[in-house]
Amino acid sequence: MPLFISSLNSGSNGNCYYIGNDHEAVLIDAGISCRETEKRMKRLGLEMDKVKAIFVSHEHGDHITGVPGISKKYKLPVYITPATLHGSRLPLEPSLVNSFEPGKPVNVGQLSVIPFRKYHDAVDPHSFVISQNEVRIGVFTDIGRCCDEVKKYFRECDAVFLESNYCHDMLEKGRYPYHLKRRISGGEGHLSNMEALELFSKFRGQQLKYLILSHLSNNNNDAELVDRLFTAQAGSTNIVVASRHKETGVYHISKTSPAIQDKEVIQVQLSLF
Numbered sequence: 001m002p003l004f005i006s007s008l009n010s011g012s013n014g015n016c017y018y019i020g021n022d023h024e025a026v027l028i029d030a031g032i033s034c035r036e037t038e039k040r041m042k043r044l045g046l047e048m049d050k051v052k053a054i055f056v057s058h059e060h061g062d063h064i065t066g067v068p069g070i071s072k073k074y075k076l077p078v079y080i081t082p083a084t085l086h087g088s089r090l091p092l093e094p095s096l097v098n099s100f101e102p103g104k105p106v107n108v109g110q111l112s113v114i115p116f117r118k119y120h121d122a123v124d125p126h127s128f129v130i131s132q133n134e135v136r137i138g139v140f141t142d143i144g145r146c147c148d149e150v151k152k153y154f155r156e157c158d159a160v161f162l163e164s165n166y167c168h169d170m171l172e173k174g175r176y177p178y179h180l181k182r183r184i185s186g187g188e189g190h191l192s193n194m195e196a197l198e199l200f201s202k203f204r205g206q207q208l209k210y211l212i213l214s215h216l217s218n219n220n221n222d223a224e225l226v227d228r229l230f231t232a233q234a235g236s237t238n239i240v241v242a243s244r245h246k247e248t249g250v251y252h253i254s255k256t257s258p259a260i261q262d263k264e265v266i267q268v269q270l271s272l273f
Helices: 034-044 067-074 082-088 148-156 168-173 178-185 193-203 223-231
Strands: 003-009 016-020 025-028 051-055 106-108 111-117 126-132 135-140 159-163 210-214 238-241 251-253
Touching: 003 034, 003 135, 003 159, 003 210, 016 135, 025 111, 025 126, 034 067, 051 067, 051 106, 111 148, 126 148, 135 148, 148 193, 159 193, 168 178, 193 223, 210 223, 210 251, 223 238
Parallel strands: 025 051, 135 159, 159 210, 210 238
Antiparallel strands: 003 016, 003 251, 016 025, 106 111, 111 126, 126 135
């Protein structure tokens, strides 16, 4: 059974990633409104009734804005660490709040979600790997550096949502104040194009079918630049650039998927904070 994945939105105005099979699905973060999430899923032919849980990576607004509304309307459990819940102050129904621990899988039907800690300027940030049988999907955004766990899990994945947030030269020459530039690039902010490219070129497994470049900065990056950089080293991996304005396509990931399908590159305009 394949996994179906899509970026419903990716950027500082909201992040939401869909991973599911024929029977159940999860949302990793819900940073756009319930109504907008519903609209985008409907356009893709995805059913909200199949979504069984929301997993929250950290407390920043672009990852949690839609969580209360979606959870309340559909009675969805929200998996969130106690520290992140406290930091977010999300008005969630207590009966729908569930915790998770790094390295311990959470089962949602046939899906298994493994959280692991990441470097980011939040109280208790986590990334996730969602798997079914031997198919693994990584959601690696808002990571300040490529730690050993990121490298390990990246190597195992069949598809990855990977942050490629900023171009170093554009950031350094741009108008952001010094303290914000250091926050972004200081190891607990975001991943640069070249850091993401190094991870891709050195640590991807042969089974990696889709790389969905995510969380691009509107002020400090360029979608065409990102596409060129990664396409040059893509090999048998499909390169997709996710948008902050619309959903990507739905990509079917299985161990028998062809290595190359039609490539969709979506122009993006993302602001950083």
